[in-house]
Amino acid sequence: MTNQDPPILLDVAGLTVEYGSGDDAVRAVDDVSFQLRRGEILGVAGESGSGKSTLMTALTRLQRPPARIAGGTVTYHPGGAEAGIDLLAVPPARLRELRWDSLAVVLQSAMAALNPVMRLGAQFADVIRAHRAVGRKDAWSRAEELLELVGIPANRVRSYPHELSGGMRQRATIALALACEPEIIVMDEPTTAVDVVMQRQIVRRLMRLRRQFGFAIVFVTHDLSLLVELADRIMVMYAGRIVEIGSASAIYHDPRHPYSQGLRDSFPPLHGPLRELRGIPGSPPDLRALPSGCAFQPRCPKRQPECSASRPELPLEVEHGAACLLQRPADQTRLPASKAVQ
Amino acid sequence: MSTTPPATQAAEAAETPEAILQAVGVTKRIPLHGRDRGHVVHALNGVDLTLRRGQILALVGESGSGKSTLARLLALGDVPTSGEVQFAGKPVRRADRRTHFGRVQMVLQDPFSSLNNLHRVRYILSRPLRNFARTSSAELEGRVLELLERVNLTPADDFIDKYPHELSGGQRQRIAIARALAAEPAVLLGDEPVSMLDVSIRLDILNLLAELRRRDGLAMLYITHDIASARYFADEISVMYAGHIVETGPVEQVTQEPKHPYTKLLLAASPDPDRPTAGSSEDLDEEDLAEPPNLLAEPVGCPFAHRCPDATPACSTTAPPTHTFAASHWARCWLYS
Numbered sequence: 239m240t241n242q243d244p245p246i247l248l249d250v251a252g253l254t255v256e257y258g259s260g261d262d263a264v265r266a267v268d269d270v271s272f273q274l275r276r277g278e279i280l281g282v283a284g285e286s287g288s289g290k291s292t293l294m295t296a297l298t299r300l301q302r303p304p305a306r307i308a309g310g311t312v313t314y315h316p317g318g319a320e321a322g323i324d325l326l327a328v329p330p331a332r333l334r335e336l337r338w339d340s341l342a343v344v345l346q347s348a349m350a351a352l353n354p355v356m357r358l359g360a361q362f363a364d365v366i367r368a369h370r371a372v373g374r375k376d377a378w379s380r381a382e383e384l385l386e387l388v389g390i391p392a393n394r395v396r397s398y399p400h401e402l403s404g405g406m407r408q409r410a411t412i413a414l415a416l417a418c419e420p421e422i423i424v425m426d427e428p429t430t431a432v433d434v435v436m437q438r439q440i441v442r443r444l445m446r447l448r449r450q451f452g453f454a455i456v457f458v459t460h461d462l463s464l465l466v467e468l469a470d471r472i473m474v475m476y477a478g479r480i481v482e483i484g485s486a487s488a489i490y491h492d493p494r495h496p497y498s499q500g501l502r503d504s505f506p507p508l509h510g511p512l513r514e515l516r517g518i519p520g521s522p523p524d525l526r527a528l529p530s531g532c533a534f535q536p537r538c539p540k541r542q543p544e545c546s547a548s549r550p551e552l553p554l555e556v557e558h559g560a561a562c563l564l565q566r567p568a569d570q571t572r573l574p575a576s577k578a579v580q
Numbered sequence: 581m582s583t584t585p586p587a588t589q590a591a592e593a594a595e596t597p598e599a600i601l602q603a604v605g606v607t608k609r610i611p612l613h614g615r616d617r618g619h620v621v622h623a624l625n626g627v628d629l630t631l632r633r634g635q636i637l638a639l640v641g642e643s644g645s646g647k648s649t650l651a652r653l654l655a656l657g658d659v660p661t662s663g664e665v666q667f668a669g670k671p672v673r674r675a676d677r678r679t680h681f682g683r684v685q686m687v688l689q690d691p692f693s694s695l696n697n698l699h700r701v702r703y704i705l706s707r708p709l710r711n712f713a714r715t716s717s718a719e720l721e722g723r724v725l726e727l728l729e730r731v732n733l734t735p736a737d738d739f740i741d742k743y744p745h746e747l748s749g750g751q752r753q754r755i756a757i758a759r760a761l762a763a764e765p766a767v768l769l770g771d772e773p774v775s776m777l778d779v780s781i782r783l784d785i786l787n788l789l790a791e792l793r794r795r796d797g798l799a800m801l802y803i804t805h806d807i808a809s810a811r812y813f814a815d816e817i818s819v820m821y822a823g824h825i826v827e828t829g830p831v832e833q834v835t836q837e838p839k840h841p842y843t844k845l846l847l848a849a850s851p852d853p854d855r856p857t858a859g860s861s862e863d864l865d866e867e868d869l870a871e872p873p874n875l876l877a878e879p880v881g882c883p884f885a886h887r888c889p890d891a892t893p894a895c896s897t898t899a900p901p902t903h904t905f906a907a908s909h910w911a912r913c914w915l916y917s
Contacts, residue, residue, distance in 0.1 A: 432643075433642040433805050435845060437851075461779070461851060463808075467852070467853055507808065508807065512812060516783060
C-alpha cells in the first residue's frame with residue numbers, strides 16, 4: 239500500500255451537455271465535475287433520463303447532434319502526468335489517435351458495436367493497425383491473444399459476430415477495447431443485455447484484467463447493487479446532475495442523498511430478513527420541465543420548504559458528499575490529504 | 581384423458597390452496613427453417629408447473645431457458661408438442677381458447693410495445709371489458725374508471741383520455757395490468773413485468789401486484805431473471821434450465837438452501853453487496869463456465885451436466901431423478917441419491 243493517491247487520469251470540470259439550442263435546449267448533463275484516478279473503477283448509477291449515457295458520449299466526444307457540449311472541460315492526463323490534453327478541444331486527427339490508444343469504449347449493444355459483415359479478426363486488425371505499425375498477420379495473431387484474454391477460443395477469430403452468443407459478443411467488444419492497452423475504458427451498461435450468470439463472468443474477467451493491466455474504468459449502469467460489488471467509487475446521477483459521490487461502501491452503507499437511499503432500498507436483499515420495500519414514489523422528471531430547486535424534491539420523502547426554493551450544490555473536494563440541503567457542511571467527509579483510493 | 585402429474589403429487593401433501601392452472605409434462609419442440617431446416621429447438625422438456633389460487637410462483641432462469649415459451653403455452657398462445665395444460669383439473673384445448681383467454685391474462689415485459697399507441701386508455705381498457713367481462717355500453721366508463729383506481733392511477737378521470745405516449749413507463753405498465761384485470765381473470769402471467777422499468781419504480785409495480793393477489797386471490801406466475809426480486813415477491817420459486825425445471829420449492833428454502841447446482845450458481849452470480857467475498861481475489865480467480873447449452877441436441881442426461889462443478893459420468897448419460905427434501909421442495913439432481 240502506498241501512502242499516495244494514484245495520479246489523476248481524467249479531470250472533468252463543469253461539463254454541460256445540451257440537446258438542441260436556444261430556449262428549447264434540454265440540459266441532459268448539467269455542470270458535472272469529477273476526477274478519475276489511475277486504475278480506479280468509477281461507477282455511475284442513475285435511471286433513464288439521468289444523463290449517464292449522455293455523459294459517457296460526451297467524455298469520449300462521441301455525442302451526435304442535436305447533442306452538443308455547452309460548457310466545461312474534460313482534461314486527460316496521459317500516464318497521470320501534470321500536463322493535460324483538453325479532450326473537448328483537441329483537433330479531430332489527434333482525437334482519432336487518442337481513441338482506442340488511450341481511451342476506449344464498450345457499449346451496451348455488442349451486436350450494434352461490431353460490424354456484422356466483418357470477421358472478428360478483421361475488426362481487431364483494423365483497430366490495431368490504425369494505431370500500431372504491425373502487419374496484417376501479426377494483427378490477427380494479436381486478435382487471437384486478445385480473444386483468449388476474455389475467454390473466447392482463438393479459432394473464433396474467423397467468426398462473424400452473429401456466430402457468437404450474446405455473452406461472447408460482449409466479451410469480444412471488451413477484448414477490442416483492450417487492443418491497444420488504453421489507460422481508460424468507458425463502459426455504458428456493458429452487462430445489461432446478458433443474463434446474471436454471464437454478467438458475473440464478464441465482471442470477474444474485467445476485474446482480473448484490471449489487476450493485470452491497471453486501466454481505469456468508468457462503468458455506467460442502472461444496477462446499483464452490481465456497482466457496489468464492482469466499483470471503487472460511485473457517483474449517483476439524477477436529472478443530469480451528480481447528487482452524491484463517494485466510495486462504494488459509503489454509498490451502500492451510508493447513502494446521504496434521499497435519492498441514493500431510495501435507490502439502494504429499491505433492491506430487495508438476497509439474504510437476511512425481508513421487509514416491505516417501497517421504492518421511490520413518482521417517476522423520473524421530464525428534463526424539459528424540471529421542478530424548481532432540487533430536481534428530486536417532488537419525490538423526496540424528506541422534503542423541506544426550502545427545497546423548492548434553492549438548488550443544493552454538490553460540495554467540491556470532498557471524499558463523500560451529497561447535493562442535498564439536509565447535508566450540513568460538517569456532514570460531508572473531507573478528503574484527507576493523502577488517502578489511497580483503493 | 582387421464583394423466584397423473586408425477587411431480588405435483590408431493591406438492592399436494594400439505595394443505596395448499598387448490599391448483600388452478602397447471603402444465604403437466606409439457607414438451608415443446610420448435611422446428612427450424614432455412615439453413616437449419618430439419619433441426620428442432622428443444623424449448624421445453626417434460627415441464628410440470630402448478631399455479632395455485634392466491635399464490636405467486638416465480639419462474640427464474642437464464643435467457644433462452646424456456647420461461648417465456650412456457651408462459652405462452654399456459655396462456656394458450658401456442659400448443660404443446662406433448663403434455664397438456666390444465667385449468668382447474670381439466671385439460672384445455674385450442675377450441676377452449678376464448679374462455680381460456682378470459683381466465684388467464686398476461687402482462688408483458690415492454691409496456692412501450694404492448695399498448696397500441698393509436699388508442700386512448702379508455703379504448704384499451706374497454707376492449708377486454710366488452711369481450712370477456714360482457715360489460716354493457718352504459719356501464720363501460722364506470723368500469724374503466726374503477727380499473728384505473730385498482731391500479732392506483734388516480735384521479736382516474738385524468739388518465740382515461742390519455743394516449744400511451746403521454747404516460748411514463750410505470751404508468752403504462754399499470755395500464756397493461758389494468759387491461760389484464762379487465763377480463764376478471766383467475767390467473768395473471770407476468771413475463772418479466774418489471775425488468776424494463778426504472779429501478780426506483782419496479783417495487784411500486786411489484787407491491788401493486790402483491791396487493792391484487794391479496795385482495796382478489798389471483799394466482800400469478802412471475803417470470804424473472806432477478807432472483808432477489810423473486811424472493812421478495814413470490815411464495816414459491818421454480819428454477820428453469822434449458823427447458824427443464826431443475827428445482828422447485830418455497831422461496832426461502834430455494835434461496836437460502838438451494839439444492840440444485842444450477843440454483844446455487846444463479847444465486848452466486850446475482851449481485852449481492854452483502855456478500856463477504858465480493859471483489860476478493862479468490863472470487864476473481866474462479867473459473868469461467870462452459871458456454872450455454874445447445875438446445876438443438878436431443879436432451880440426454882442432466883441438461884446442466886457440462887457446466888456443473890459436481891458432475892459425475894452418470895450425469896451426462898441418464899436423466900437425474902427427482903429428489904424431494906421437504907414438503908414441496910424438490911430438485912432433479914444425481915447428488916441426492
